[in-house]
Amino acid sequence: MTVVAFAEKNKAAEEIAKILGSGSYSQTRVDGAAVYKFKRDGEDWLITGLAGHIMGYDYPEEYNRWNEVDPGVLLDVDPQKFVTKENLANAIEKLSKNAHLIILACDYDREGENIGFEAKELAERVSTAPIKRARYSSFSKAEIEKAFDHPGEPDTNLAMAAETRQILDLKMGAAFTRYVTLSVREKAYTKEVLSIGPCQTPTCGFVYDREKAIREFKPKDFWKILADFDTNEDTPTEMIETDGADGKTKPKRTKKAESDTQFQGTHRSGQISEKEKADEIFKQIKGERKAVVDKKSVKEQSLAPPVPLNTTEFLKRASSFLNISPEKSLEIAEQLYLSGFTSYPRTETNMYAPDFEFMPILSDLIKNPSYSKTIEQLIRETGGKVVPKNGPKDAKDHPPIYPIRGATQSDVEKVVSLPGAYPVYDLICRHFIANLMPPAVFEKTKLDIKIKDELFDVTGSMKKSSGWLSIYDYETKKDKMLPQMEEGDVLFVKKIQNMSSKTAPPKKLMESELLTLMDKNGIGTKATAPTHIETNKKRGYFETSGKTISILDKGYMLMESLDTAVPIVIRPEIRSQIENLIQDVEDGKITMNDALLKGTTLIKTMYGDLTANKDRLVQKLAGSIKSEAAESDKKNYVGVCPVCGNALRLITTDNGRFVGCVGYPDCSQTYPVPKTGALTFLRSKKCPKGGVAVMDVGKKYNWAVGVGPCFNCDQKDVCDPPETVGTCPKCKDGQMVLVRLSDNRFLSCSKKCGHTQSIPKTGRLTVLDKKCDVCGWNLFKNKEADKEEIEFCANRRCRAIGLKNEQQKDNP
DNA sequence: GCAAGGTC
Structure with missing residues (x-):
């Protein structure tokens, strides 16, 4: 007799082999997959770990050419199941061929059941052996032995519930994503994909809602x-x-x-x-x-003290305490787990099993000098009988995240080289210890x-x-x-x-708050929440700086248009409606086919609302995409169009040049610019007469876009206030003004009485706020290359400070 | 090239 079992992951397979083989097992490889061999009650056992799903849904080949398929058609086409991991599929078939009994031993949850069914489907191609299901929710010896000695029947409803989710998620995601992407491409050139999905979009919706509240906030x-x-x-x-x-x-x-x-x-x-x-x-x-x-x-x-760490809580704390993104944190925790430093990082449970042994871990953590004193004191005060402060949730999946063994910083860094590895390990250890301590x-x-x-x-x-x-x-x-x-x-x-x-406006959303919102509203799972956040970042919908999230224009526009067209899509309800259908399948209340029918109808209704609002959707999004491109084209970016809010840019054609709006043809705002002279935008200058930008023309004069040349503008002195120095010594009426020309500079009377005076010709010259004690003129500061900076009074008839007589003279 | 869910 040969028994073959499939666990969800390699680590689990090895753990089970260890327990059922009473510590004695060997390892071989079949098509690259690690297979653990052992004997139990005289029978040969083989157990291998899969790597999550080995199959996935996709549309048949002929529907993959986006330009040739109306996205709405995708809602009436059934996606097909494909093997996505060939080597594991081969391994499953090879192992199943000689099996007398096959045991599905994936995680005890919906996806686990489904992964088991993927193995079942492959096994049934080559074997008629009975297929059973081992259900366990921890790796305790008693539980594993019971699960494998008395396996039950596979649960079709549970597996089909996951199947329903896969199909509905794909249908909705593919139809919406293609429709929005293709519609925008009719108006704006972009290779980008504007994706929409039942998890990623509500995730962005949370960020949008907060951002909207900030933008609409009226202080009182x-x-x-x-x-x-x-x-x-x-x-x-x-x-x-x-x-x-x-x-x-x-x-x-x-x-x-x-x-x-x-x-x-x-x-x-x-x-x-x-x-x-x-x-x-x-x-x-x-x-x-x-x-x-x-x-x-x-x-x-x-x-x-804080309750034990489950995944969501861990990610939240790593974000707010350590400033590490959820995706990075989970990756680090995965590595720490694979290296044996900490326990399995994907868990919803935040309470320890009653027989959990704390003492061996505490004794091992003493190795790290940062914890030793605290632990020694804790053991002394409790006499070794520590009691955890448990949380309320036992999802029967995995224990909370806790340290497996004690290690110092260098111990951890030698093995896990990811940045942040030690801080994450340290957080897990401190959390574990703190949980056992008094309030x-x-x-x-x-x-x-x-x-x-x-x-x-x-x-x-x-x-x-x-x-x-x-x-x-x-x-x-x-x-x-x-x-x-x-x-x-x-x-x-x-x-x-x-x-x-x-009153202050609401604060920007923190990454940890977003995780809480997703968790509370059932968006994604403990393992996928970080991915949904990353997807939104990758799509250019929002960005994070440190722990805070800011929405980007594209994300805001997409959410805003969806909010008017199909508001449910950006809210958690989209997920919960589909989730309810899936739950009904799991509970055996409806068949998978009925659920798919109902779900598809639901998506079709939303899709109808989306297409009915195409114009508004496209206008906003196309504009924001073009504006984004224009802003990144720094040389030609002019400013914001006062008519439609999109970007204005300098457009040069064979016939000349002008400033135009990227919203064209929906917005036809244009402005003339001088025909000749190199144009340089002076970003720091703001035109008081409402010009959309100020530019320098051929280093000769300035030009305000939408207003005209600055030299005959009545606001000239506002933009370019004359640098006055002091009263004109000749007419005693005008002010001496510093005149800067491209090749010369001197002082001249503002009343044009004819009086001028020379000043040093080289160096960086500044008129100071300080006045000369003797004559009352403003002092100058001048810095010539390789010379000391000097401060001086430029008044030829005073020269009280700084300059020697021979350096200046009255101009004739 | 579309989703979300597993896990390496």
Whole structure:
């Protein structure tokens, strides 16, 4: 008898061989796949690990020419299943040929069942042996033995549920992606693909929603009354009472008081939206010098350690604590796992099994000197009986992420060379230890302080015992200390402010928040969330800088148009509607065919809404793609079209040149430019008359696009204020102005009385704000190459500072 | 060239 089993991955296959073979097993290779051999109850066993799915869906060849197939047709065509990993498919067939019993042993979940069915389909081509299913959710000896000694039947519904998802996801993704991409290409030249999918699009939708809230945010005025108190009357402090009557008092939160007798309180009303009300309160207490502690309460507050890490929580923490992207973190965790440093990184479970053994791991982690003291103390205090603070979720998949063995930084870096490997390992270790430690305890003090009859709130916080925070210092908060006070104590008011401020817009979305949103709304799985984020980045829909996400123009335009045409596509509901159908298949409530029919109808309805809004969609997207190309073409980029918001660019044809909008032909905005002279855009210059850009023409004069030449503009002095130096010594009426020509420079009277005066011809010359003490002219600064910078008075009739007489003379 | 899901 030969038993052949298929696990979902190599590591699992080896683990199972180890347990069922009672530690004795050998390894061979079949078509490159590692096969583990052992004997059990006199029978020969062979187990191999697959590598996830070995098959995938795609459209038949004849539908792959995008330009020849109406994307809507894809909704009526059935995708076909193809083998995607030939070598594993071959290995499965070879192994199955001689098997008397085949056991599907992939992960105990929907995809695992489906992967098992892929192996089943291949095995059935060459074998008639019975095919069974081993179900286990951990690698404990008892569970594995039970699963393999009494295997059950494969679950068709479960496997078909995954099948349904694959087909519906592909249909929707392919039809929508092709339709949008091809429509945009009718108007804008681009090779890019504008992809849409039931996970990636809602992911982008979360970013869009936040961005929209920021863009549409209207700040509201509010007032806040702050008081600075001191327990000590003599502390020298500035006594300022700011009257917010002008409503313009800038928010000026007093820095943490220098002296430890000082602190700040906020009026009980908090943010006051009516100015009159704030003014009224302020009037009541303005000028008061004394306050009384009306009430004091002290409470202990304890902060429990974090629950064990599952994948989502791990990715969130790696992003916010270590600034490592979810995709990178998962890759690092995978490597740490394969190298035996940490456990399997893809898990939803955040509680330990009741028989989980902590002590061997803790003892091993002592190797790392950064943990040794904490662990020794923990063991001492608990007598070795540590208790985890478990989370609520047992998905029966894998244990939480925890360290398998202790290692120092160099131990880790020798094996895993990815940047961030040690910080990630360190986070996993610290999290593991922190979870077993006592809570952190804070003492929170709350004071009610009265100035006359007005109440002010003051809070203070002091860490009494660090607990788990001592090893988990990723986000330590500073203590907010208060001086010792009791009820009835008299305090001295050092300052009262009636502060005017504005409500702040929402903050940009953090990557960790996005992961939370995806998790909560069932977008993607623990293992795919990072991929969906990457897909959006790759498509140019949003970008991340550090931990924060910013939407890009293309993403915003795509979401905005989808939001008006088919709003459901950018919301999580698109996923949950399909998920509901899949769940019904899994529960045996409907057949896979019915689910596909219903799902396809749903997609068709959405597709109809999409095509009905083609014009709007295309206009926005084509414009944003052309603008993107124009902006990257720096030499010809002019600015933003005031008519349609797309980019304006310099267009040169055989007949001449002009500035035109990339939105053409939908937008036909154009501007003339001078016929001759090299054009250079002066990006830092802004035209006060609304010109869309200012450019230099042949180094001779400036030209504002949409306005005309700058030399006869009435705003000339605004853009190019004359550099005046001082009163003209001849007519005593005009100002001496610095005239800079391309080959000369001198001073000349602004009233054109004829007086001129020479100045040094070489060097970098600047008119300073400083004046000459003697004559009142502005001083000059000049820096010639290889010479000291000099400061001087240029007035020939003064020369009090800097220059020698012979260096300057009056011009005739 | 389209999706999402496994995993290396």
